[in-house]
């Protein structure tokens with residue numbers, strides 16, 4: 001069976017963008033049954049932008065695991081892991097550090113955005129980030145990677161690394177992976193500014209919906225979301241040049257498991273005074289049970305740790321042989 005891999009950083013809380021762009025899609029691919037699915041908390045990635053307080057990192061990692069499970073990722077159906085507990089990710093990443101070129105890394109828009117004006121002060125880990133991401137995927141020989149739009153460039157780099165490794169060693173070992181960027185909400189935007197991505201690092205809490213927000217907070221943030229004065233169009237074309245309206249319709253469609261066309265067939269013609277309460281009601285109905293379940297799971301962190309330990313054992317049955325074979329190809333003695 002073909003394998004799916006994807007990961008999320010436990011660098012802060014989960015947002016609606018993570019949920020609609022990633023986790024909800026992870027659940028779909030898990031339940032579809034066509035794939036073996038591996039989902040990961042990428043804690044090694046979470047310290048690349050800045051070192052986190054250790055207690056915060058531990059909390060975030062467990063909370064992310066709770067978020068996965070509360071959203072429908074089943075530790076029975078999927079392999080659920082924490083990156084550092086499967087050491088072959090970091091070991092393969094070293095090989096990829098030697099395959100990838102500085103120039104490739106320097107062209108990554110996330111590197112440019114996150115290192116900002118002072119690249120000299122950025123960590124070496126932030127620069128090498130995409131090589132570790134390629135290792136996450138390729139250590140499983142995963143062929144399909146569900147992500148939001150913002151990860152597309154990193155996945156192209158993953159293909160380049162696999163192709164260069166195969167070419168340089170004259171092997172056909174690592175697969176060329178396919179990004180899976182699908183659904184109505186592959187790029188959820190800020191509720192305050194439809195031209196900016198919804199992000200856990202935005203200083204304004206009103207710009208995002210957190211998966212830990214309670215029902216009242218979710219409803220309030222949607223009521224206050226930025227909009228324009230016009231009624232909703234009935235055709236997708238009518239959302240052109242209306243980024244705030246488009247974003248809310250995308251969110252509505254994704255929560256309702258509809259295409260944007262289908263959603264507009266229902267809500268086209270409505271004023272925001274009608275549409276926003278309907279969206280708030282939908283969002284609360286879909287998200288509040290998840291935050292409640294997350295809080296329940298967080299009451300028993302030992303159980304979460306137990307599940308992650310089990311996931312790591314399952315994962316290493318796949319990753320150990322792939323690392324051994326890689327070392328053998330590269331010419332390390334003893335493999």
Ligand code: TYM
Nearest residue numbers: 006007008009017018021022042133147148186187188198
């Ligand atoms: P991260 O932690 O920033 O985000 C996790 C997932 O959520 C998606 N996402 C969004 N989708 C739609 N709208 C948004 N506003 C939004 N914000 C975030 C991201 O596209 C991503 O799918 N580099 C990755 C983590 C990673 C990974 C991997 C992913 C490490 N190794 C291997 C796939 C495969 C990241 O920083 O995602």
